[in-house]
Amino acid sequence: MYLYTAQEMRDLDRYAIEQVGIPGSVLMENAGRAAAEELLRRLPGEQSAVVVAGSGNNGGDGFVIARLLSSAGWKVTVWMAGNEEKMSPEARLFHRVCSNLDLQMERWSSGRGEELSESLRRADAVVDALLGTGVKGDLRSPYRELVERINQEHSGLVLAVDVPSGVQSDTGAISSEAVRADVTVTFAGPKWCHYLRPAAEYAGELVIADIGIPPAVAGRRPAAALLNDPAMWGKHLSPRSKWSHKGSYGHLLILGGAQGMLGAAAMSEAAAYRTGAGMVTLGVPIGQEKVMASRVTEALVWGWPDRGEGGFTAEFPPDWEQRVKRFQAIAVGPGLGRFEGEREWLQKLLKTERPLVLDADALNILAEDPSVLKGRNHPTVVTPHPGEMARLVGSSVKSVEASRQRVAREWAEAHQVTVVLKGTYTIIASPDGSQRVNTTGSPALAKAGSGDVLTGILGALLVQGIPPTDAASAAVWLHGEAGQLAVKASAHSTIATDVIARIGDAIHQVH
Numbered sequence: 001m002y003l004y005t006a007q008e009m010r011d012l013d014r015y016a017i018e019q020v021g022i023p024g025s026v027l028m029e030n031a032g033r034a035a036a037e038e039l040l041r042r043l044p045g046e047q048s049a050v051v052v053a054g055s056g057n058n059g060g061d062g063f064v065i066a067r068l069l070s071s072a073g074w075k076v077t078v079w080m081a082g083n084e085e086k087m088s089p090e091a092r093l094f095h096r097v098c099s100n101l102d103l104q105m106e107r108w109s110s111g112r113g114e115e116l117s118e119s120l121r122r123a124d125a126v127v128d129a130l131l132g133t134g135v136k137g138d139l140r141s142p143y144r145e146l147v148e149r150i151n152q153e154h155s156g157l158v159l160a161v162d163v164p165s166g167v168q169s170d171t172g173a174i175s176s177e178a179v180r181a182d183v184t185v186t187f188a189g190p191k192w193c194h195y196l197r198p199a200a201e202y203a204g205e206l207v208i209a210d211i212g213i214p215p216a217v218a219g220r221r222p223a224a225a226l227l228n229d230p231a232m233w234g235k236h237l238s239p240r241s242k243w244s245h246k247g248s249y250g251h252l253l254i255l256g257g258a259q260g261m262l263g264a265a266a267m268s269e270a271a272a273y274r275t276g277a278g279m280v281t282l283g284v285p286i287g288q289e290k291v292m293a294s295r296v297t298e299a300l301v302w303g304w305p306d307r308g309e310g311g312f313t314a315e316f317p318p319d320w321e322q323r324v325k326r327f328q329a330i331a332v333g334p335g336l337g338r339f340e341g342e343r344e345w346l347q348k349l350l351k352t353e354r355p356l357v358l359d360a361d362a363l364n365i366l367a368e369d370p371s372v373l374k375g376r377n378h379p380t381v382v383t384p385h386p387g388e389m390a391r392l393v394g395s396s397v398k399s400v401e402a403s404r405q406r407v408a409r410e411w412a413e414a415h416q417v418t419v420v421l422k423g424t425y426t427i428i429a430s431p432d433g434s435q436r437v438n439t440t441g442s443p444a445l446a447k448a449g450s451g452d453v454l455t456g457i458l459g460a461l462l463v464q465g466i467p468p469t470d471a472a473s474a475a476v477w478l479h480g481e482a483g484q485l486a487v488k489a490s491a492h493s494t495i496a497t498d499v500i501a502r503i504g505d506a507i508h509q510v511h
């Protein structure tokens with residue numbers, strides 16, 4: 001399913017109306033009906049609602065909702081704001097219908113604050129149809145006051161039409177105030193703000209409603225971003241062939257597991273095997289070799305030059321050039337640590353003609369000089385959390401989080417890598433500028449070891465020959481799904497090894 005910017009949605013809307021010939025009023029009727037049905041489902045029986053409608057098409061949807069709720073026996077009051085003169089023909093049409101049906105229509109003016117508040121306090125539900133994707137800039141008067149009154153005075157159910165009024169559709173930013181909704185019904189496809197903070201926290205539960213734009217029509221005006229879905233990459237995870245052997249599923253090299261961080265590499269290794277890698281070799285500083293070998297069961301352990309305290313050095317093993325050919329991908333970072341000569345070390349690694357996953361300290365090393373990626377012409381996937389992303393772009397976590405979508409896309413394009421920007425709703429950005437947003441996951445994953453598990457899953461998918469964007473999308477989805485499945489009584493107690501144990505069940509959901 002596409003994930004839209006406001007402009008992409010407008011383009012599709014216009015295309016559906018002007019080129020395909022679906023009347024705009026039909027789309028508006030369908031949108032309003034979907035939202036009204038959601039309310040009727042949630043609040044059975046005869047209820048009361050206040051519909052706060054702006055003068056754009058979001059308000060037009062509000063008029064449809066008002067009419068349908070009234071037909072269902074609800075007591076409905078519409079409060080209108082904005083410039084009526086500017087209404088689109090569709091919004092005007094449904095406004096007229098409401099007037100003709102003698103619905104209670106009130107026009108907002110600054111002296112009527114107490115009346116509106118009273119109305120909001122009495123209603124069982126409020127429909128926020130003030131502003132949708134057409135919002136531009138800070139909330140202007142009187143919308144700000146209306147939004148504040150909805151938030152302060154109403155204690156029942158708040159349904160936002162398309163987006164909570166006051167949020168910026170493309171960035172998820174809120175400049176002054178936004179409606180705090182319990183449920184948001186969005187039309188034709190989700191918008192970026194539904195997955196970006198702070199807006200996503202204001203939207204409540206998200207319902208995506210079909211408003212009658214056929215999928216084939218949507219496909220002719222595709223958005224640049226998609227919601228991550230197994231339908232895109234599930235084909236790569238088909239059941240294993242009866243005639244296969246371990247060599248059929250690739251050999252992953254994981255570099256990490258330095259002193260004090262052995263567990264990180266071991267978890268990546270376990271996750272990689274659980275995701276179907278044929279073989280995994282752990283490359284660890286030689287001082288760690290014995291203890292690692294006694295800890296893991298299925299993996300091969302390869303001792304790397306050690307500075308004497310279980311840490312990597314700038315050197316590579318003497319047989320590196322021959323041995324590297326055996327691996328189909330390399331994951332670098334889980335428990336890697338920092339060390340002298342690390343930049344040259346990473347630079348040499350980037351020369352290998354194998355797909356690479358860079359995580360954790362590999363990203364911190366890369367952040368010193370991301371230009372070392374120049375000239376690399378094999379797939380590279382970086383998996384930063386917001387802190388690592390901030391170091392990569394040389395800014396703060398706050399500014400990364402305020403523009404996750406743009407930061408991930410620009411960095412992926414500029415450095416020709418796949419960026420997996422982690423977080424609730426991880427973003428997968430490809431070198432070609434396209435993006436996918438993941439919706440599986442659980443707060444259980446907010447714990448040490450989660451990133452190592454993701455790296456192992458991703459490495460395993462790459463060694464099985466899955467192209468980088470699909471591998472990253474599948475890895476993030478499986479990781480989130482396994483995280484959800486791993487929660488037993490409480491997400492508090494779920495640990496990374498529990499997540500590893502559920503990777504198989506997550507894969508099973510895809511088959």
Ligand SMILES: NC(=O)C1=CN([C@@H]2O[C@H](COP(=O)(O)OP(=O)(O)OC[C@H]3O[C@@H](n4cnc5c(N)ncnc54)[C@H](O)[C@@H]3O)[C@@H](O)[C@H]2O)[C@H](O)CC1
Binds near residue numbers: 135
């Ligand atoms: N997706 C679809 O195909 C359909 C969507 N529908 C609904 O239409 C809105 C978008 O409608 P649009 O008329 O473009 O914009 P809005 O109603 O969101 O707002 C325009 C309105 O608001 C004023 N305004 C803009 N910015 C501000 C501000 N910062 N402060 C105050 N006022 C502002 C502006 O002057 C205009 O008057 C979409 O969200 C859906 O709900 C269709 O109904 C069905 C098809």
Ligand SMILES: [K+]
Binds near residue numbers: 160
């Ligand atoms: K709205």
